[in-house]
Each structure stands twice: as structure tokens, then as C-alpha cells.
Amino acid sequence: TAADLTDAALWLACWGTPRGEGLPLLTPPPAAEIRAAEDTLRALGLVDEEGRPTPAGRRTAKLPVGVREARALLAGGPSAAEVVAAVSDDHRPTGADLPRLLADLRAGRAPGADRWRRERDRLTRLAGSSARRASPGAVLALARPERIARRVGDGSRSYLLASGTRAALPEGSGLLGAPWLAVWEVQRAEGRAADGTGAVIRAAAPLTEDEALDLGAGLLVEERTARLENGTVRARRRRALGAIELSSTPVAATADDTAPAVLAAVRERGLDALNWSDTARNLRHRLALIHRELGDPWPAMDEDALLAALETWLAPHVRTRLDGIDLVSALRTLLPWPEASELDALAPERLPVPSGSTARIDYPAPDEEGGRPVVAVKLQELFGLAETPRLVRGRVPVLFHLLSPARRPLAVTDDLRSFWDGPYREVRKEMRGRYPKHPWPEDPWTAPATARTTARLRSS
Incomplete structure (x- = not known):
């Protein structure tokens, strides 16, 4: 995983070969995972934009502990040693409450307290010289800023991590009610234990909001967002710590907001x-x-x-x-x-018909495979027309929907010659009594094409 490659990515950077490029490795590291590990190092301030180690990165690489723990020790000073010693061992805080575990370890009440003291003392000798005492939450945030978390709502035990993960504190945890946490460990879980988030927090410590914003500064983003809402582009100015939205303020949409918002909506909705x-x-x-x-x-x-x-x-x-x-x-x-x-x-909007009028051509939709252009027109307007019009350089015959005077369908054909010589007789027999005011000639070939009634046709 990306976490597994974080140490390796820092070593490669310190060797002068960011991402292992140019090294004759038997098994090169997976490209996506090594890039993700490098992004983690960059967020920790251990490599620059080109992947080269920073001074802090070189100091971190020299410590005989993991990258995250080393970063916490160097930045947090001696007070970080007891926290790193606790999370690096097999200690599992009750209710995920790391401060309570530390109190029990200091008092010798927790299993493994002697081993913890020895590791604490060893790490203290490796730690930086910071005079300020870092809180347990601050130490965890130095090591894992992407796991800074904020409670999703008052009274909730669910938290949103800066990484975008949601996780819940165990029921009865001493950390319940803390607005901000620094999370060290999360574990997949289902049901009530996870409060519907899909994960449960196994080790964490409280943070103040100021600590969260300071230690997560590398994850702070200020951006302008725009989206299409009810047919109108609306813009907001947004400030966030990773996935944690800190503020979102409506602002007037500009021309620069419009195209991206509309295109995004069309890509999403079609x-x-x-x-x-x-x-x-x-x-x-x-x-x-x-x-x-x-x-x-x-x-x-x-x-x-x-x-x-x-x-x-x-x-x-x-x-x-x-x-x-x-x-x-x-x-x-x-x-x-x-x-x-x-x-x-090639594809006109309307088709002239023998009556002298023009009829709309309804073309098939793009996903209508083999669909035909349709012209719906009163039957009387086509008297005398033998050849069915063809579109697109004669490739596609029009499909006529022949209508009654009330514009109800009578027949569908793309072969008018055959229709006049055959089916027309049955249509005439059935319709002449229903629409006596309209012409139904025995010989459709010689009758004048018209949209008028018989009486109006005679008076014209």
C-alpha cells in the first residue's frame, strides 16, 4: 500500500533517485503507490515539489523509526516520545482514548508499562529539542495530518477525517464530545459499532481547533466552486482542511465560473x-x-x-x-x-408536398439504430405523388404517416406507388363516409392534391 512505501519513498529521495527512477531495481515500486507515498511525504514537509528531500526529510530518514513517528519526534520534541512509544507498541486504548492509556502507562497500571518506559526513554534520546510540550493529539497530528478529524454533528460519535474517511468512536469512549480529534488508527467495522460509517476509531486524542488548523496547514485549501442549481450557475467561496469543510460562502457567479459548472453538470447528468x-x-x-x-x-x-x-x-x-x-x-x-x-x-427541415404546403420531417434520434425520417401529412395532400422522396443523396426514403382529415393515422408507407394502387381503395371505402366533406377520389393519380375540403376546393 501507499503507507507501506512511505519509508521506501523517503530513502529513494535521499539517495537522489525520487520514485526510484533510474535505479536498476529487480522489482520497481508500483508507480501509483510510490506517487501516493511521495504525496504523503510532501504533506509532511519531508520532500519538495520535485520529490527531493528537505532538510527535515534528511533528518527524519536518519532516525531508526518509521517516517511518521520520526517526524513527530523531531517536530514534537521529548514530549512526543511517550506518545510514539505507546502507538508503536501493541497497546490498544480502551474506547480509543489515548490520553487515558498514557495516564495508565505512566502510573504502571497498564500491561506492558515497563516495556513502554524503556521505549519512551530510547525515543526521548532521538527526539528533537523542542521546549514546548506537545499534547498527545498534536503528536498524532504531526505524524498523520490526514487523520485530523472533526465531529460530524453535535451529539454524534461519528467523525470525518481530512482524508475523506468517516469513522466512529466506540460507544462509551472518554473522547465522546470532542469537536476535533487526531486519529492514529481506524478499523473497518459494520453495524452499530461503526455508527453507519463503515469504520471505527481505535486510537485517538483530542485536538483544539487551532491545533488542527496549524498542524494540518499543508491540507488547507481555499477555492472557489460553482455548480448548476435549478438551471442557474451558483458560486461559493470554500475553505477546507482536506475533506473537512470549514466554511462555504455564496458569491456572485462570474463568466469564469459558468462554463466549468455547466460542463460538469452535463457530464454528470447527460x-x-x-x-x-x-x-x-x-x-x-x-x-x-x-x-x-x-x-x-x-x-x-x-x-x-x-x-x-x-x-x-x-x-x-x-x-x-x-x-x-x-x-x-x-x-x-x-x-x-x-x-x-x-x-x-441532405436533410431538410421540411418537405414540399404536392398540395403546395410543406410538412415537417421528424428525424430519428441518434440512438435509434436504423431509424427512418418520418413525415406525417394528410393523405389528400399527396394525391398524384408516385415516387417517395429520398434524403441524404438518395440513400434514405422518407416514411410517410398518412393522416385522416382529423390528423389520425390511416397508413404508414415508404412506397406511395404501391399504396395508391392497392391499400388506398380500402382506406377510401372506410373513410369517405366518415369524412364526406373531404375528397376521396377513385383515381388518386389524377385528383388534385389539397389540404382543403371538397366544397372549398370547388369554390377556389
Whole structure:
């Protein structure tokens, strides 16, 4: 694990080979784990940004104890020795209460007190010369700043560690009620013991808030965050100790906040997070059909393709409100040039019909494999039309949904010639009595195409 490699990572840095790069090792350390160990050393102030040892790192590497314990001894001074001696042995504090264990060890009441004294004395000789007495919590925080923890709520025994882990104190612990803790050991657990966190604290000591902020200074972050809420970008200024949020204040969203917040929301929720107008959705579907039939350079319009290209087509058009984004213009930025001039010829928005009107073309969605463009139009408007129109350079026939005068479906066909010569007769027989004011000629080939009633047709 990363913890196992922390000592090794410091030795490698002191040898002048950060991360072991360039060393002819039989088994090189795993790259991810050695980087994580180096991040730990950096947080402890033992290596710099390039992975080179700091003066404190070189002193730490010389001590015959683990990196974390050595850092606590050098920074905490002689008072750290008794704490390090206690946590380095097999002592298990009752209720995770390390200060109580230390009191019992000093008084000789705890098992192994003699062994603890000998180790304390040995470590005292190794410790730094700090004149200030460090509290047990401060010593633990010097060794493991990422385990500084804050109680999640009044009356709770659950804590959030700076690392992001949640863990609970054992029931009846003498540490219950402490707002801040320095945690040395956590253990996975379930049920009531873990208070629903998935882990229980096995060794810890209380900290003051000032100690937590001082000793965890390397984990302090101040950042501006923005997210999309109810269609509007809202920004906050946030201060945190690792995963522990210290403050979060609303601030006015700026142009710099907007694009990242909107793009993050779209990546999280998908393209449905955007407000698609009918025109924008139809443009996407038109382009999807062209790409399906012709391929490159026409852009893919499926969800994965558009999400992967958000920075290209959506980011330049983002506004502080979702409903202010012109998705038609955004999608058009993906059109190839000079092919873009062919868009309306390849996949027009509307189709002229023999009656003289135009009918909307409904294109299949990008994920509708093999889907066809559909034109829903009154049957009478197509009289005399024999050849079914074809789109995308003649590759895709339109699928007609033939409607009654009340715009109810009568038939579906992509072969008008066959329809007029066959099924039309049955449709005429059934519909002429139901809609007597509309033309139902015996010969649809010669009848004038119209959207009008028979009476209006005669008067025109």
C-alpha cells in the first residue's frame, strides 16, 4: 500500500533517485503507490515539489523509526516520545482514548508499562529539542495530518477525517464530545459499532481547533466552486482542511465560473441536462442521420461523442442560465466546411408536398439504430405523388404517416406507388363516409392534391 512505501519513498529521495527512477531495481515500486507515498511525504514537509528531500526529510530518514513517528519526534520534541512509544507498541486504548492509556502507562497500571518506559526513554534520546510540550493529539497530528478529524454533528460519535474517511468512536469512549480529534488508527467495522460509517476509531486524542488548523496547514485549501442549481450557475467561496469543510460562502457567479459548472453538470447528468428546443433537437437528429449514412467529416451526434467534445461545441456558448444557451448555434460549430452548405439539401427541415404546403420531417434520434425520417401529412395532400422522396443523396426514403382529415393515422408507407394502387381503395371505402366533406377520389393519380375540403376546393 501507499503507507507501506512511505519509508521506501523517503530513502529513494535521499539517495537522489525520487520514485526510484533510474535505479536498476529487480522489482520497481508500483508507480501509483510510490506517487501516493511521495504525496504523503510532501504533506509532511519531508520532500519538495520535485520529490527531493528537505532538510527535515534528511533528518527524519536518519532516525531508526518509521517516517511518521520520526517526524513527530523531531517536530514534537521529548514530549512526543511517550506518545510514539505507546502507538508503536501493541497497546490498544480502551474506547480509543489515548490520553487515558498514557495516564495508565505512566502510573504502571497498564500491561506492558515497563516495556513502554524503556521505549519512551530510547525515543526521548532521538527526539528533537523542542521546549514546548506537545499534547498527545498534536503528536498524532504531526505524524498523520490526514487523520485530523472533526465531529460530524453535535451529539454524534461519528467523525470525518481530512482524508475523506468517516469513522466512529466506540460507544462509551472518554473522547465522546470532542469537536476535533487526531486519529492514529481506524478499523473497518459494520453495524452499530461503526455508527453507519463503515469504520471505527481505535486510537485517538483530542485536538483544539487551532491545533488542527496549524498542524494540518499543508491540507488547507481555499477555492472557489460553482455548480448548476435549478438551471442557474451558483458560486461559493470554500475553505477546507482536506475533506473537512470549514466554511462555504455564496458569491456572485462570474463568466469564469459558468462554463466549468455547466460542463460538469452535463457530464454528470447527460445531455438531457440542457434545455433542448425542438429546433435544436431536430438539428441534432438531422446531423445524426447524415453521419450515419455518410460518416466523416460529418460529426457524430450520439451522447458519448457530444460529451467528449463539450469543450469544442458547448463551452463557447455557455451562459449563466441554461435557457440562455443557443444549442442550435453550438451544434453548428461542429459542422465541417465546406460540406456544411449541403446540410439543408441532405436533410431538410421540411418537405414540399404536392398540395403546395410543406410538412415537417421528424428525424430519428441518434440512438435509434436504423431509424427512418418520418413525415406525417394528410393523405389528400399527396394525391398524384408516385415516387417517395429520398434524403441524404438518395440513400434514405422518407416514411410517410398518412393522416385522416382529423390528423389520425390511416397508413404508414415508404412506397406511395404501391399504396395508391392497392391499400388506398380500402382506406377510401372506410373513410369517405366518415369524412364526406373531404375528397376521396377513385383515381388518386389524377385528383388534385389539397389540404382543403371538397366544397372549398370547388369554390377556389
